[in-house]
Structures are given as C-alpha cells and as structure tokens.
Amino acid sequence: MNKEILIVGSGPMAIDYAKILLAQDIDFNVVGRGKESAAKFQLETGKMPYIGGLEKYLNDKTLSPNTYVIIATGTEVLMESLLLVLEKGASKVLIEKPAAISIGELITNKNKLEPYFDNVFVAYNRRFYASVIEAKKMIDEDGGLQTIHFEFTEWAHKIEPLEKAAGVKENWFFANSTHVIDLAFYLGGKPEKWEAYSKAGALKWHSKTNFTGAGITDKGVLFSYLSNWESAGRWAIELLTNSRRIYLKPMESISIQEKGTIAVIEKEFDNSLDLQFKPGLKKQLVAYLNDDEADLLNLRDHFYLSKEVYLKIIS
Structure with missing residues (x-):
C-alpha cells in the first residue's frame, strides 16, 4: 500500500x-x-x-x-x-509531544481518542538518539539494568522571558520535562511501587519547581529522580549495570565509569544521523512510516504515563 x-x-x-x-x-x-x-x-x-x-x-x-x-x-x-x-x-x-497542552486536556479527550490508541504515536524522539541506542546495547552486554537515576531540571531563568501561547509555560513540566521522564521509564520500565514529592517555589508561571522521588519499576529496576528549577542542574540520566555506570549527560553523549574506577571516560559511537538531522528524528520517522512500532510510544501508554506517573510527580 x-x-x-x-x-x-x-x-x-x-x-x-x-x-x-x-x-x-x-x-x-x-x-x-x-x-x-x-x-x-x-x-x-x-x-x-x-x-x-x-x-x-x-x-x-x-x-x-x-x-x-x-x-x-x-x-x-x-x-x-x-x-x-x-x-x-x-x-x-x-x-x-506531549499531544496536548496539559495533562488535563489529554485526559478530558480520552473517550474520543480511545478508539485510536494503537494508531496514534507521540513523538518522544530521544528514544531514538544514537546515544540511547548505544546505551541499550551496553546494558544488554552487561546483563541488564539494575538502577537508574535521572534529573529533569529546567532553566527557569531562560524560560521566564519566552513568549509562548497561553498555558504553555504553565504546563512546562508536561510539555518539556517529560522528554527525560519518558526516556528514563522507557529504559527502566514503568514505575510499580514508588513515592513522589514536590513543592512550589517562587515562580509565578509554574505551580511546582522542586521534585524528588524513588521506587522500583515493573522490570525490577530501582530508580530515583530529582529536579530543582530554582537551583543549578541539567537534564541527565545515569544507568547502572553490574559492570558500569553509563551517563547520558548531556543526553546526546555517553560517558562511562567502569566498576572499581573513579575516572569517567567519554565513549565514541556513531552519531552521524544525529548530526545530519535533529537528533533521533530520522530513526523515529522511519520506524513510524515502516510500521515498526516497538520503540514508539503509542497513545495508550502515553495516557497511562500521563495519568499514573506525570500527574503523580507534579501533584
């Protein structure tokens, strides 16, 4: 066809x-x-x-x-x-991503969208970064992921002056921070038993600025996270196997700390596609057009994550 x-x-x-x-x-x-x-x-x-x-x-x-x-x-x-x-x-x-301006708008339209859950995909292109694909190979080589830690700190001082449509900055966590959170739980599994904490800060345009939480996923991977939008920090994911710690920090790169060592060494890998096009976008688009859906996020799973995970983190 x-x-x-x-x-x-x-x-x-x-x-x-x-x-x-x-x-x-x-x-x-x-x-x-x-x-x-x-x-x-x-x-x-x-x-x-x-x-x-x-x-x-x-x-x-x-x-x-x-x-x-x-x-x-x-x-x-x-x-x-x-x-x-x-x-x-x-x-x-x-x-x-994230398919709606807010979690509320997404949930409100569930009945209309439910018949299409398996035919609509949300474009979290970081799943297709060359660095992520390489990290997955290393995790498999090491016998699987044991622990994951991630950070989704946003630079509020850079976001504040941006001119955006009404509601966009107020829902910045959903629109932007979920890039990191989706990737973390794509790699580690969906949260199963966990606790989440958050609190408001001085920002007038976003309800919460400080987040932390921890638990275990349905794949048996222990996880923790933190984010403070009014302090220093950046987006980052750390992946711990029984052999090494893999840093995606920044997320387009890979650094490795081998077990029993202190040195953190940058790893070379083929990222030519991510230099030619927006990172992750070509592999994501090819997967979509070829009906290769294994690594794409369908709307069914996005609804689950939005309601059961993102809403818990932000609330």
Missing part, C-alpha cells in the same frame, strides 16, 4: 521532518496557517505549504485511507489538530 504523508504545521519542527522526507525522496503534503511561516518553510525545503490552517485544508481535500499524518504544530493546538485528522479518517498519526 502506497502511503500518503501529510505534515500539519509549517514551523521549525515541521521543517525538520520535511528535511528527512526530502533526503529520502519521499513525497508529502504540508499544511500551515500563516504566510510568514509558510514562506520560511518554502525557503528551507523548497516546498510551499497549503496556507489557511488544517480545518480549511480538510474541508477542501479528502484524506485517503492510507494517509500517515505528522502533527508538528505548536503545543497549544496539538490536540485540536489530532481530533480533526482522526475525524477525517487519518490512518495513522505521529504527533509531537
């Missing part, structure tokens, strides 16, 4: 997807809202988007039964776009 591909959105993320499709000589259509973003899209890709927005596009055109949609809009209209393309018969959808 020949697939028809539609990119929804004409901003920076849409351009990143388009560049990968163009590099593979895969044809696609793209729909945007404004003339300015469409002009930038054309300048970067050579392809002019349909202008006027998704609803107008879908009123003018019929989606074929084999349409694979990529939603790469702003966070504030992700859910609106998803509901529209599903209503019009999209076969499969890859939607930018």
Whole structure:
C-alpha cells in the first residue's frame, strides 16, 4: 500500500521532518496557517505549504485511507489538530509531544481518542538518539539494568522571558520535562511501587519547581529522580549495570565509569544521523512510516504515563 504523508504545521519542527522526507525522496503534503511561516518553510525545503490552517485544508481535500499524518504544530493546538485528522479518517498519526497542552486536556479527550490508541504515536524522539541506542546495547552486554537515576531540571531563568501561547509555560513540566521522564521509564520500565514529592517555589508561571522521588519499576529496576528549577542542574540520566555506570549527560553523549574506577571516560559511537538531522528524528520517522512500532510510544501508554506517573510527580 502506497502511503500518503501529510505534515500539519509549517514551523521549525515541521521543517525538520520535511528535511528527512526530502533526503529520502519521499513525497508529502504540508499544511500551515500563516504566510510568514509558510514562506520560511518554502525557503528551507523548497516546498510551499497549503496556507489557511488544517480545518480549511480538510474541508477542501479528502484524506485517503492510507494517509500517515505528522502533527508538528505548536503545543497549544496539538490536540485540536489530532481530533480533526482522526475525524477525517487519518490512518495513522505521529504527533509531537506531549499531544496536548496539559495533562488535563489529554485526559478530558480520552473517550474520543480511545478508539485510536494503537494508531496514534507521540513523538518522544530521544528514544531514538544514537546515544540511547548505544546505551541499550551496553546494558544488554552487561546483563541488564539494575538502577537508574535521572534529573529533569529546567532553566527557569531562560524560560521566564519566552513568549509562548497561553498555558504553555504553565504546563512546562508536561510539555518539556517529560522528554527525560519518558526516556528514563522507557529504559527502566514503568514505575510499580514508588513515592513522589514536590513543592512550589517562587515562580509565578509554574505551580511546582522542586521534585524528588524513588521506587522500583515493573522490570525490577530501582530508580530515583530529582529536579530543582530554582537551583543549578541539567537534564541527565545515569544507568547502572553490574559492570558500569553509563551517563547520558548531556543526553546526546555517553560517558562511562567502569566498576572499581573513579575516572569517567567519554565513549565514541556513531552519531552521524544525529548530526545530519535533529537528533533521533530520522530513526523515529522511519520506524513510524515502516510500521515498526516497538520503540514508539503509542497513545495508550502515553495516557497511562500521563495519568499514573506525570500527574503523580507534579501533584
């Protein structure tokens, strides 16, 4: 079956997807809202988007039964776009994380989305980083993961002055921090028995700023995490096997501390794709288009994580 591909959105993320499709000589259509973003899209890709927005596009055109949609809009209209393309018969959808502006918006639409749980995938591209793929190989070599520690500190002083749509900064944990949390539990398993603690800080635009927790996953992996948005820190994941500690810090890189040693040594690996395109994006997109779903996050699991994990961390 020949697939028809539609990119929804004409901003920076849409351009990143388009560049990968163009590099593979895969044809696609793209729909945007404004003339300015469409002009930038054309300048970067050579392809002019349909202008006027998704609803107008879908009123003018019929989606074929084999349409694979990529939603790469702003966070504030992700859910609106998803509901529209599903209503019009999209076969499969890859939607930018976190698929809604808030956990509340996601949960509110559960009944509408439940019939499509296995055909919609949320684009947590860090699962496909070259560093993550290499780390998984090392974990397998060592006989499995024993312990995981991660940090999702956000730089509040950088976020505060950003101009974002209403609700985006207020839900920054869901929109941004879950990049790290999803990856941690993708590698270590879903939390099974655990405790979570959080507290508010001085930020006016986000309800919580300080987080910690620990427990065990359904794979028997012990985990802990912390994050303080009003102190120093960064995104990071530490993976402990019986032989070594693997650092993804920054997450595009790998450093190793062997058992019985103090030195932390950077590891070389093939990350050529992550240098050519936005990291993780090409392998994620290829998996989606080839129906290779093992490492993609389907909407069913995203609902579980959002309600049972993310909500517990933020609450």
